[in-house]
Amino acid sequence: MTWFASPSEAVTRLRQTGYLSDDAIATSVFLAGVLQKPLLAEGPAGVGKTQLAKAIAEATGSDLVRLQCYEGLDEARALYEWNYKKQLLRIQADDDAWDDIFAEEFLLERPLLKAIRSDRPTVLLIDETDKADVEVEGLLLEILSDFQVTIPELGTITAARRPFVVLTSNATRELSEALKRRCLYLHLDYPTPERERDIVLAQVPGIAETVAEQLARTAATLRALELKKSPSIAETVDWAHTLLALGREVLDERTVAETLGVVLKHHSDQQRAAKELGLR
Amino acid sequence: MIDRHIGFVHALRETGLPVSLAEGLDAAHALRHIDLADRRTLREAYAATLVKRPQHREGFDVLFDLWFPSTTQGPPKHRDDDPEDLRSELAELLRGDPAAPEFSAFAQAMVERFGRVQAGPGRQSWFSYPVIRALSPQTLIAGLLGERGGLPEKLARRRVTTNIAAFEAEVAADVRRRIAEEQGRERITRSAVRPPIDRRDFLRVTKAELAEMRREIHPLARRLATRLSMKHKKGDRGRLDFRRTVRASLQSGGVPLITHLKPRRPHKPELVVLTDASDSVAGFAQFTLLLTFALREQFTKVRAFAFVDTVDEITKYFAPGADVLDAITRMTTEADISRFGRTDYGHVLKTFEERHASVLTPKTSLLILGDARSNYQPPNTETLKRLTEKVRHAYWLNPEPRNQWDTGDSVASGYAAVIPMHECRNVHQLAAFIEDVV
Ligand SMILES: Nc1ncnc2c1ncn2[C@@H]1O[C@H](COP(=O)(O)OP(=O)(O)OP(=O)(O)O)[C@@H](O)[C@H]1O
Numbered sequence: 001m002t003w004f005a006s007p008s009e010a011v012t013r014l015r016q017t018g019y020l021s022d023d024a025i026a027t028s029v030f031l032a033g034v035l036q037k038p039l040l041a042e043g044p045a046g047v048g049k050t051q052l053a054k055a056i057a058e059a060t061g062s063d064l065v066r067l068q069c070y071e072g073l074d075e076a077r078a079l080y081e082w083n084y085k086k087q088l089l090r091i092q093a094d095d096d097a098w099d100d101i102f103a104e105e106f107l108l109e110r111p112l113l114k115a116i117r118s119d120r121p122t123v124l125l126i127d128e129t130d131k132a133d134v135e136v137e138g139l140l141l142e143i144l145s146d147f148q149v150t151i152p153e154l155g156t157i158t159a160a161r162r163p164f165v166v167l168t169s170n171a172t173r174e175l176s177e178a179l180k181r182r183c184l185y186l187h188l189d190y191p192t193p194e195r196e197r198d199i200v201l202a203q204v205p206g207i208a209e210t211v212a213e214q215l216a217r218t219a220a221t222l223r224a225l226e227l228k229k230s231p232s233i234a235e236t237v238d239w240a241h242t243l244l245a246l247g248r249e250v251l252d253e254r255t256v257a258e259t260l261g262v263v264l265k266h267h268s269d270q271q272r273a274a275k276e277l278g279l280r
Numbered sequence: 281m282i283d284r285h286i287g288f289v290h291a292l293r294e295t296g297l298p299v300s301l302a303e304g305l306d307a308a309h310a311l312r313h314i315d316l317a318d319r320r321t322l323r324e325a326y327a328a329t330l331v332k333r334p335q336h337r338e339g340f341d342v343l344f345d346l347w348f349p350s351t352t353q354g355p356p357k358h359r360d361d362d363p364e365d366l367r368s369e370l371a372e373l374l375r376g377d378p379a380a381p382e383f384s385a386f387a388q389a390m391v392e393r394f395g396r397v398q399a400g401p402g403r404q405s406w407f408s409y410p411v412i413r414a415l416s417p418q419t420l421i422a423g424l425l426g427e428r429g430g431l432p433e434k435l436a437r438r439r440v441t442t443n444i445a446a447f448e449a450e451v452a453a454d455v456r457r458r459i460a461e462e463q464g465r466e467r468i469t470r471s472a473v474r475p476p477i478d479r480r481d482f483l484r485v486t487k488a489e490l491a492e493m494r495r496e497i498h499p500l501a502r503r504l505a506t507r508l509s510m511k512h513k514k515g516d517r518g519r520l521d522f523r524r525t526v527r528a529s530l531q532s533g534g535v536p537l538i539t540h541l542k543p544r545r546p547h548k549p550e551l552v553v554l555t556d557a558s559d560s561v562a563g564f565a566q567f568t569l570l571l572t573f574a575l576r577e578q579f580t581k582v583r584a585f586a587f588v589d590t591v592d593e594i595t596k597y598f599a600p601g602a603d604v605l606d607a608i609t610r611m612t613t614e615a616d617i618s619r620f621g622r623t624d625y626g627h628v629l630k631t632f633e634e635r636h637a638s639v640l641t642p643k644t645s646l647l648i649l650g651d652a653r654s655n656y657q658p659p660n661t662e663t664l665k666r667l668t669e670k671v672r673h674a675y676w677l678n679p680e681p682r683n684q685w686d687t688g689d690s691v692a693s694g695y696a697a698v699i700p701m702h703e704c705r706n707v708h709q710l711a712a713f714i715e716d717v718v
């Protein structure tokens with residue numbers, strides 16, 4: 001399957017879903033499709049990593065299968081598991097059922113297996129990979145290299161069509177070199193004010209262009225303050241929604257002071273910003 | 281193209297970017313699918329396949345510009361306008377979008393006009409500084425701010441200074457391109473690429489670099505906290521939650537098919553940090569103070585101490601929720617850490633033992649951060665030994681290169697005999713310490 005015909009086609013089709021790309025996003029997404037390699041999107045919270053996978057699925061009319069990673073995630077939750085309870089009940093009901101209980105109907109399919117077995121075009125989102133334990137990376141490496149799974153009782157299952165794989169990470173820890181080598185890499189960072197203005201305009205219909213511009217510039221200024229938690233794109237977008245709801249047409253000091261809580265969640269960050277921006 | 285591809289990958293490796301064989305092949309495959317004349321796509325195709333860490337991107341871009349110089353714009357127009365007119369033109373550009381093609385075209389024309397300098401008898405070369413001096417963009421700022429005071433000025437100032445930095449970067453890139461053109465790419469490759477931020481020496485960082493490094497701190501603090509608590513956790517895989525297991529077994533006729541374990545309670549370690557805050561380690565001290573601050577969010581009990589020739593507790597300045605830069609300022613003015621201003625480790629250790637030894641318990645990890653340069657005062661190694669015996673783990677991080685330990689007034693090895701001492705010159709080594717040692 002061809003996912004995208006060219007980087008510029010990726011731009012257009014992602015754009016139609018409301019997702020704004022740039023050279024790096026468009027090129028890496030296009031290449032992940034043609035080279036059939038997983039795409040690792042890494043960057044701070046709220047810069048559109050998860051949204052990118054969703055946009056790819058929507059733009060290509062694919063299913064989205066999501067594996068949310070967390071500490072303690074294991075093979076049974078990520079790949080498959082036998083439904084012991086159901087197996088036991090079957091054996092209790094019928095003593096001769098021993099040969100039947102390792103069959104499809106007792107298999108609990110988890111996201112990785114689901115993405116591999118699907119015969120529909122599928123985007124597999126492995127979200128927040130850095131939250132999972134290091135051992136999970138071994139499992140991912142195995143699966144992402146040949147897209148097949150061996151279930152001893154059922155045999156080897158090979159992907160009929162390879163899913164488009166997007167891994168995301170907040171870089172709370174370094175992912176292993178081996179995993180990184182296997183992936184194409186996309187560093188998603190806070191956007192330039194020009195791009196963020198366009199994202200706000202795309203995500204918040206009805207917002208005035210001048211306000212979007214001021215929001216983007218203010219967000220950039222806030223990020224330069226080295227706060228505990230810099231505002232993300234998601235928060236700039238929320239901010240725009242708030243201003244729209246309040247019917248504010250300009251982002252002046254008073255408005256910023258009143259709505260700063262939407263973008264800055266820590267009290268000390270708010271105080272610092274108020275001081276540095278000369279609010280009050 | 282093949283030759284250039286190979287040369288480029290080779291140059292990347294030479295400047296310290298770890299490109300594996302497989303990644304080099306990935307890049308070559310990628311080239312088959314893109315329009316090679318589209319330079320922006322070419323750049324990103326290489327980046328996606330070869331650059332797997334954001335810290336390596338800056339050096340990558342410098343090399344890319346040298347190996348794949350832009351050819352579309354042709355030779356820059358020769359500009360012999362009056363410098364004042366050129367400054368007005370620059371001012372106009374600084375109001376706009378630095379990604380616009382006019383922006384880089386102007387930078388190139390300015391290098392052409394001002395950048396050529398006599399570099400020795402009969403030798404000319406290209407430089408950035410005469411270009412920047414002729415146009416002095418910094419003096420344009422005041423005129424570009426528009427409405428003075430308050431938020432509008434803040435936003436305008438940020439925009440103008442970012443754009444000036446972008447202009448200076450364009451000038452520097454064009455200077456490198458010209459040098460490469462005249463003297464060969466290989467010549468400039470090594471000098472053009474600075475080591476990535478995580479390899480730059482703490483003891484020689486600039487203010488701007490320090491700001492960049494700060495961004496690495498929170499992930500490091502989080503990792504250090506996880507490592508220290510994991511050490512404790514090993515072998516304690518959570519006990520059986522008897523009640524939940526029995527309750528679940530009711531659904532399967534009393535057979536406990538599913539066992540429930542009590543969630544492991546992560547052990548919150550206690551940490552005592554002792555930081556050298558003297559001028560000889562200023563860059564390092566700033567970094568470690570920020571690290572200490574970040575650690576407070578991760579550990580239940582962090583006690584922080586700073587010293588020059590005497591030692592004081594600084595924990596209170598770093599209360600959670602406090603502003604970190606304020607905290608450092610308050611600490612330097614309020615805390616009692618300096619009498620005569622010359623580092624004296626021996627005296628510091630002695631004072632620490634007398635006044636604060638009670639913070640060290642068998643549950644504590646002790647982290648000492650400093651260069652072990654003690655101005656030829658007695659080192660009091662015995663005291664340090666006693667301190668390390670009170671705690672669970674003790675480590676010393678030294679920001680000096682190992683080959684300078686024991687030179688001059690350094691007493692590094694003496695201390696290293698009683699506490700594991702690690703060279704910690706840059707963020708990379710700090711990360712490695714956390715990963716491998718702790
Ligand atoms: N390029 C973009 N185009 C349009 N909207 C965007 C873009 N980038 C981010 N957004 C907006 O930001 C929101 C947050 O993005 P998302 O949840 O994908 O962030 P994330 O990087 O996955 O964050 P986290 O690390 O917290 O999971 C999106 O819902 C969308 O509104």
Ligand SMILES: [Mg+2]
Binds near residue numbers: 168
């Ligand atoms: Mg996400």
